[in-house]
Amino acid sequence: MTRNKLIVDCATLAGKVMLESNAESYRVEETILKILETSGLNVTEAITMTTGIIFTLDDPETNNPPFTVVRRIYERNNQLRNIQSVNNISRALTAGQISPQEAYDQLLIVEGSEYSQGIKTLGSMFLVLGFTILLGGLNLKAMLVSLFTGLLVGSSSSLRNRFKVTGFLYSLFTTTVVSFLVYLIGYFIDMPSTAINIVITASFMPMYPGTSLTNGIRDTLKGDYISGVARIIESIVVAISLALGVAVGLTLYNGVMSWI
Template sequence: MVKVDKTILLDTCLLAGRIMIEGGSEMYRVEDTMNRIVRNAGQSEPLIFTTATGIIIGLKNQPYVQLSQVSARNIDMEKVAGVNQLSRQFAEGKITLTQMRKSLIHLDKNTPYFPLPLQVLGAAVVSATLMVIFAQQYDWMDIPLAAVAGSLGYLVNYYVGRATKIRFMSEMLGAFIVGLTALIGVRLGLGREIDNVIIGAVMPLVPGVAITNSIRDMLAGHLLSGMARGMEAILSACAIGVGIAIIFRFF
């Protein structure tokens, strides 16, 4: 077994864990990946503590402990899949620890994203199709309006999220635009049921993955992370509700 630098090993594990948490991975998956990296590097009994806002890792009976802060959390399965792929390559001996660390740094800074027009198109498709599912009827006037409202809401959410550091503001303003677009469209005769339009158009903003992951974390025994993520998802849902409520209250 090739001797590895324990400082580089822990730094690589922290980097992998942080990228996975920022990408929306469950905590038990993060810990499992970090454990595998340590064990495949020839070290046994790693001590790992993960939360939604930070990671601590050390080696048992050895004076090696490092921690990393997690400041941003989003849903990006491309990052999670990339870390898992690098972990498998390291386990199979296809890459060294140093190569893995360099690849993780590159992944962290150069994660590929779908172009914004394609994301907006996806939001439109999701809004239209989920409106049909929730409304349980095909209303060919409401479907285009739901697609337009969902697209505009997603765009506002995207740009506000990039422009401000205030959490949940982007969801609230995105939902407000969804409700305003639906209201104007119905009043202009471009749609019939404002409730159906809003239900479909707001779906791209709903934190469904975050809610699911919080429940999975709690079922896996990560109560602290599960409750933190659950509260974050609830606050996002409340922000969306406030944005829609403003429309019904004042318009």
């Protein structure tokens, strides 16, 4: 494998990992360009969007054929640790501290690293509990129910990955089940309606597309309008699915209670 081909592979893998980790498009482009510039060739161009990477490495002064890469991105989730790791590797490569082969090997490790499902579920439980307390749910019943809903939300993410469900359907189904169960449990344990609403709101937080919305605004301000608008629309669609899920869950709860 030639050195330039190895640099292209490094840029491709770095961009893929960063986009799949929900990094801003402009940040991914900068990282890819910095890696490509280590080749010493004159032409380095890169375009990234939320669903793909396109870049070219060429030099008109040589007779070597150009490298052009198109890579489709199918999945995205929040992995800020991976973004930081890729940034550190690219900085070390551009500074000459590591070779392209070493950078590629380290990028493969980053690509394969991910939190276990148990850690993700535990994180969701404490996240929901924390927001319940923050929103004023200083009630033992509310806190216990919030831990249960956090367990449901955390466990549902593994089902999404297994069945390849879209973000809209995943959020709609999960919020429907969670809101229905919270209303039902709240009825049987005599939990105040205010506490029920707080728990349901807190249960949304692991699914709320806050990172996508923030990155969409940042991409738009940076001039990456396609990526920015796409991320903002994605956030709006997920937010709508959350609202619809609560409405469906409440409708199901009212229907069940009318039979009791």
